[in-house]
Amino acid sequence: MAIVDEMVCFALYSASRATTRAYTELLAPWKLTYTQYLVLVILWTEGTKPVRELGEMLQLDSGTLSPLLRRMEDKEFIVRERDGQDSRIVNVSLTSSGNALRQDxxxxxxxxxxxxxxxxxxxxxxxxxxxxxxxxxxxxxxxxGT
Amino acid sequence: MAIVDEMVCFALYSASRATTRAYTELLAPWKLTYTQYLVLVILWTEGTKPVRELGEMLQLDSGTLSPLLRRMEDKEFIVRERDGQDSRIVNVSLTSSGNALRQDxxxxxxxxxxxxxxxxxxxxxxxxxxxxxxxxxxxxxxxxGT
DNA sequence: TCAATTTACGTTGCGCACAATCGAATTGTG
DNA sequence: CACAATTCGATTGTGCGCAACGTAAATTGA
Incomplete structure (x- = not known):
């Protein structure tokens, strides 16, 4: 039993990485990452969502989400569209392929x-x-402070 | 309560990231990362260790450890030396600065x-x-299989 | 003995995670 | 209305985490 194994933080860190690896294998046939899967779970359940709300739910900022969503858009699982009312907002929606993944x-x-x-x-x-x-x-x- | 909050994986992922962020703040004055801190904990407790053993303890491969240890060496907290008996092995030791961090x-x-x-x-x-x-x-x- | 295999570490490439910064759009205030 | 402050998303840069590959050294075994 190594010293790090007595630390709560390391137990969390190990368990989290082991879980992510398990997802990575299960998702490999679709070339999806774990975080991309989380985005899909939200969109399947809640439908179209602005980037900001995805970020709040997953506790991720645009520095992580913007390139991640771009990759999901490149794979044609989602589309991003500027909001008509407030053009600062980008709404994320599932494509038919993205919806089909729900069953897959x-x-x-x-x-x-x-x-x-x-x-x-x-x-x-x-x-x-x-x-x-x-x-x-x-x-x-x-x-x-925040 | 969002859908992701009902998932064990997301609870792990969130808790792990929140913990890492807390460490990051505490370690910021020394410009150390959480993973670098884990390496220090091992070296403080066990003394000189080959890279392979660090990797086994932390479940990290050389793709992660090599650059991480290089950065720690650049900051002069550790030194890396080829083993005299088996020159495939690289032994990692604390410098005096690295040892001093134990109190800090x-x-x-x-x-x-x-x-x-x-x-x-x-x-x-x-x-x-x-x-x-x-x-x-x-x-x-x-x-x-592995 | 020496060719094949294994071990140890490094490098490359990709995708997060996050801080910092930017530009554009909107909102609030006088 | 004008203009300052805020919000939203994208971009840049750094450091993991990990797969894939490469190299050199050590070990195996015929």
């Missing part, structure tokens, strides 16, 4: 749920709740 | 422990154990 990728949640090794939904929810508390608490100590 | 950064673990918002060591250990199980389980489903 429907097997993934179960694969990941199984991959976590968590015994049941109750255990999964307990972990999620615990992680949400850590996230919230951590966000308070970094840049407390 | 001694306040960080308590700051982070506090920042997690976890009530006590027992809760922290329970979370670590839970995350280790997830990591191990996830590693099994990705590249099961």
């Amino acid at each position: 990728l429907a097997h993934i949640p179960a694969q990941i749920a199984c991959g976590t090794g968590l015994p049941d939904l109750k255990a999964a929810q307990a972990l999620i709740d615990s992680l949400h508390r850590v996230t919230e608490s951590m966000q308070k100590i970094s840049s407390p | 950064l001694a306040h960080i673990p308590a700051q982070i422990a506090c920042g997690t918002g976890l009530p006590d060591l027992k809760a922290a250990q329970a979370l670590i154990d839970s995350l280790h199980r997830v990591t191990e389980s996830m590693q099994k489903i990705s590249s099961p």
